Amino acid sequence: MKLSVIGCGYLGAVHAAAMASIGHEVVGIDVDERKIEALAAGKAPFFEPGLDELLAEGVASGRLRFSSDLADAAGAAVHFIAVGTPQTKDGDAADLRFVNAAVEGLLPHLAPGDIVAGKSTVPVGTAARLAEAVESVGAELVWNPEFLREGWAVEDTVSPDRIVVGGGARAADVLREVYHTAVATETPFIVTNYATAELVKVAANAFLATKISFINAMAEIAEVTGADVTQLADAIGHDNRIGRRFLGAGIGFGGGCLPKDIRAFSARAEELGRGESVSFLREVDAINLRRRERAVQLVVDGLGGSVHRKRVAVLGAAFKPHSDDIRDSPALDVATRLHGLGADVVVTDPAALENARRVHPQLDYAADRDEALRGADAVVVVTEWDEYRRQLSPEHAAGLAAGRVVVDGRNCLDADTWRAAGWTYLGMGRP
Numbered sequence: 015m016k017l018s019v020i021g022c023g024y025l026g027a028v029h030a031a032a033m034a035s036i037g038h039e040v041v042g043i044d045v046d047e048r049k050i051e052a053l054a055a056g057k058a059p060f061f062e063p064g065l066d067e068l069l070a071e072g073v074a075s076g077r078l079r080f081s082s083d084l085a086d087a088a089g090a091a092v093h094f095i096a097v098g099t100p101q102t103k104d105g106d107a108a109d110l111r112f113v114n115a116a117v118e119g120l121l122p123h124l125a126p127g128d129i130v131a132g133k134s135t136v137p138v139g140t141a142a143r144l145a146e147a148v149e150s151v152g153a154e155l156v157w158n159p160e161f162l163r164e165g166w167a168v169e170d171t172v173s174p175d176r177i178v179v180g181g182g183a184r185a186a187d188v189l190r191e192v193y194h195t196a197v198a199t200e201t202p203f204i205v206t207n208y209a210t211a212e213l214v215k216v217a218a219n220a221f222l223a224t225k226i227s228f229i230n231a232m233a234e235i236a237e238v239t240g241a242d243v244t245q246l247a248d249a250i251g252h253d254n255r256i257g258r259r260f261l262g263a264g265i266g267f268g269g270g271c272l273p274k275d276i277r278a279f280s281a282r283a284e285e286l287g288r289g290e291s292v293s294f295l296r297e298v299d300a301i302n303l304r305r306r307e308r309a310v311q312l313v314v315d316g317l318g319g320s321v322h323r324k325r326v327a328v329l330g331a332a333f334k335p336h337s338d339d340i341r342d343s344p345a346l347d348v349a350t351r352l353h354g355l356g357a358d359v360v361v362t363d364p365a366a367l368e369n370a371r372r373v374h375p376q377l378d379y380a381a382d383r384d385e386a387l388r389g390a391d392a393v394v395v396v397t398e399w400d401e402y403r404r405q406l407s408p409e410h411a412a413g414l415a416a417g418r419v420v421v422d423g424r425n426c427l428d429a430d431t432w433r434a435a436g437w438t439y440l441g442m443g444r445p
């Protein structure tokens with residue numbers, strides 16, 4: 015089938031490449047010419063495991079091409095909208111300018127019977143509003159939210175846990191054909207109305223954020239009682255009604271989605287007169303942000319009350335491992351707070367260094383882990399990449415660092431091993 019994907023960022027580029035890999039003829043469109051140039055050359059403009067291979071394969075096969083001209087979407091049977099919906103500059107609501115512009119710009123290139131499939135995360139009510147414009151040219155709108163995780167985006171797109179389609183039965187059948195490989199393996203395929211489809215997406219992210227803040231709230235209680243939140247998480251996680259996943263206590267969630275999605279959800283619920291129904295999400299957000307402060311406090315405490323002129327090695331910049339994404343990164347928040355307190359901060363990250371340098375030029379950067387560790391008075395692990403977690407021994411770190419203080423912002427190090435090697439180990443919610 016012929017498909018177009020409007021918006022080729024973390025979501026759209028992967029979607030376009032994955033759709034080509036399952037046999038479709040795909041054109042990816044973006045207003046960012048630099049991105050399009052890279053993609054057309056078969057190169058991912060960001061770090062995503064497996065994406066380079068998929069792009070190169072798709073472009074070489076002739077089934078995948080990229081363009082900065084929306085007119086090139088003409089002729090596709092399904093047009094996916096995958097543009098950004100960031101937080102507005104002056105509030106919590108989602109900024110729908112890009113979605114509106116993409117749909118508006120697409121209208122002249124649509125033919126009767128075409129399907130426009132929204133993938134961007136939007137406030138409930140958006141699809142119903144956009145449907146009118148799409149129908150005015152004889153096309154049909156569905157909302158088909160996306161649940162992929164960065165770092166596993168290719169796998170999640172090709173083999174999703176579920177597919178949700180809000181819209182009419184004919185359009186849903188066309189999407190069944192689009193996702194034929196997942197349908198063949200009996201992936202749950204849920205057809206519903208617009209509002210449900212939009213809400214499924216934000217509800218899923220709100221639940222995940224709540225789960226993380228729940229365990230971080232337990233970490234706060236653990237800190238004043240001498241309990242160990244990692245053992246607590248293991249123990250409650252054995253109850254499979256609860257489950258251990260997303261009970262990782264630490265400096266909390268960040269990224270281009272969870273934080274802005276819970277805020278946009280709160281803002282939308284308030285508009286609908288139902289703010290109180292999700293008022294707990296404000297608390298989820300507040301707990302999350304407190305944990306970043308806590309990590310900073312641990313570094314201050316570990317260094318005897320002041321970080322001024324102390325060299326602090328910050329291991330990690332991305333909001334999570336296997337990604338170069340630094341949008342609302344807790345790691346960089348911790349780094350900039352320490353810098354603000356007068357510390358000589360040296361940040362390193364295997365994938366996100368370039369992005370970090372661009373957005374936070376005031377910080378110092380080291381090309382690799384060992385360079386960051388050299389001469390450090392304290393070490394803080396803020397993104398749990400394997401090379402900081404599994405591949406870093408306390409003895410090796412001791413051979414490079416000047417001090418012996420390690421703050422484990424992701425509870426990813428073995429406390430006993432580090433202590434036995436002479437380090438002052440400070441974890442999040444651990445005695």
Ligand SMILES: NC(=O)C1=CN([C@@H]2O[C@H](COP(=O)(O)OP(=O)(O)OC[C@H]3O[C@@H](n4cnc5c(N)ncnc54)[C@H](O)[C@@H]3O)[C@@H](O)[C@H]2O)C=CC1
Nearest residue numbers: 021022023024025044045046097098099112116134135160
């Ligand atoms: N990043 C992720 O893991 C996931 C993202 N989402 C949602 O998907 C949407 C996109 O997110 P990301 O890909 O992360 O954002 P992104 O910022 O990486 O990509 C958005 C892209 O849209 C392009 N764009 C903006 N206006 C355009 C227009 N009028 N025409 C064509 N292209 C345009 C931008 O240049 C950019 O490349 C958001 O609503 C997000 O919440 C949903 C699930 C997963």
Ligand SMILES: O=C(O)[C@H]1O[C@H](OP(=O)(O)OP(=O)(O)OC[C@H]2O[C@@H](n3ccc(=O)[nH]c3=O)[C@H](O)[C@@H]2O)[C@H](O)[C@@H](O)[C@@H]1O
Nearest residue numbers: 160161162163164226260261262266267268269271333334
């Ligand atoms: O809407 C989206 O964009 C996506 O948002 C998240 O995916 P992602 O942002 O890629 O990353 P996650 O793996 O969910 O991690 C989010 C944040 O939570 C943190 N986290 C995760 C798990 C945990 O136990 N503890 C914890 O602090 C991570 O470090 C990271 O900062 C969701 O998991 C996806 O299903 C969703 O599609």
